[in-house]
Amino acid sequence: MKILVLNAGSSSIKYQVFGMDEQQVLAGGLIDRIGEAGGEMASHHEALEQIIQRLQAAGIAGIDAIGHRVVHGGEHFKQPALIDAAVVDTIRAMIPLAPLHNPANLEGIEVAQRLFPGIPQVAVFDTAFHQTMPPVAFRYALPVELYQQHKVRRYGFHGTSHQYVAQQAAAYLQRDLADLNLITLHLGNGCSAAAIAGGKSIDTSMGMTPLEGLVMGTRCGDIDPALHFYLHRETGLSADDVESLFNKKSGLKGLCGVGDMREVQALADSGDTDAQLAEAMFAYRVKKYVGAYIAVLGRIDAVVFTGGIGEHSARIRAQVCANLQVFGVHPDLDRNTAHTAGILEFQQEAATLKLLVIPTNEELEIARSTARELLRRS
Known part of the structure; x- marks a missing residue:
């Protein structure tokens, strides 16, 4: 086929x-x-x-x-x-x-x-994989009619990527996906984290739109919702202006002028303090979600890094994993910097919680999903 x-x-x-x-x-x-x-x-x-x-x-x-x-x-x-x-x-x-x-x-x-x-x-x-989230994770604390009439809720995105690397992790670990608890981190120009229990998404960082959650290339991620009103009142920005600001001019780009992590890190290495802060904020926000999702899952078998940054930036992986020993996260920094075309495993030898780098392939997952749907209907 x-x-x-x-x-x-x-x-x-x-x-x-x-x-x-x-x-x-x-x-x-x-x-x-x-x-x-x-x-x-x-x-x-x-x-x-x-x-x-x-x-x-x-x-x-x-x-x-x-x-x-x-x-x-x-x-x-x-x-x-x-x-x-x-x-x-x-x-x-x-x-x-x-x-x-x-x-x-x-x-x-x-x-x-x-x-x-x-x-x-x-x-x-992109949203389908996260439709297994329970109401406690996908509902906003807003009047119920906004959900009932306008479907205001959290949906999540990057679902094909999270699903693909979860399946790859299970195959690599030679475990049944239904028995695994995973945190998957899709880190690229757009970024999202997912808590996956038994192969099902139970929480994810993006919300009703892809703006919620982690710091991204040009998106701000989590902010105080009252900023919208403050900016409109104090600067005269319209709703469209604020939407453009948060989606296209914020994130890494807003913090230091460039939205590509490779450029951010080059500036940081040259002594640019704005870029140093941007890199640190990026990793700090990811770390917060890892801690939160460990709490949500209760038991964790592996943390999976994917996406352009997750796959290629060893120093971001190291920053995310630092100081998480209390949760069983013990990175081997030498293994973390190794170069491999396939899956990289970089936890310390005695650690039971696996730290994995798995290249994503959303197109292949779409092809697989297409084939499965046709087979289901045949």
Whole structure:
């Protein structure tokens, strides 16, 4: 079976084709700046036509199914969904919850349906994995009618990544996922933590939107909600201005002027005190969530680092793990700096709590989820 995975953004489409027998990438690429001045493609339709041409040139034919990344599925989707008119309508109804993402995801779906008629297509939702959270974790302390009428609650994101590395951790440890308690840390430009008990998400750091939680590249993460009112009153910023400030101009970028952790660390090493603080705040916030989730889980088998920063920054991993010995976190700093193409294990020899670095592969997880959904319906 060949599965094409599409991740359609507002001005880009990332794609990969997987041969599911070996779960190997047969082709992949990115078309960006769609619809922008100077961009190659004027529309998502043209971009997908270009992808088809690229696949044909690579000798890849006979796509059996298409898996689409969709950011927000609300409470409607607890698992991947075979796309039909009702699913499309529901994704459209979720646009108010993810106005920056769902419209682009939906456009990718609708264009793919036109260009690949008759081929089954599956929506895989970033929020679905976290639909196992209990109300004590997903509800906000707000009037109940806001939840009942407007679905104001915590949803969580990066679900495909958290699910993938949890499965990989179980396979690596040769344990049944149902018997494991894990904390997974997806640390990249966007960041989130998840508490996973027996393979199910029971809490996660992102909320109704991806803004809540950890310090990120350009997002502030957890802040006092009253800041919105203060900034509006004292600076005259509109609601749209504040939303842009918190999402695009804050986080690492707001603290020291750059949002890429590699640049932050280079500045910190040169003596830039703002960058030093930004790096320290980033790790400190992650550490707080690790401690909180150990308390939530009660028993913890492994902490898993993934994402661009989680996989490649040994010093962030070391800062996160420092001073957590009381919880059984005992990093081996030499092993932590080792380079490996696969899974890295870096706890001390006698430690029972595993510290793992597992490369994420969200596209492969979307392909797997697509195949499972088609098998379930066959």
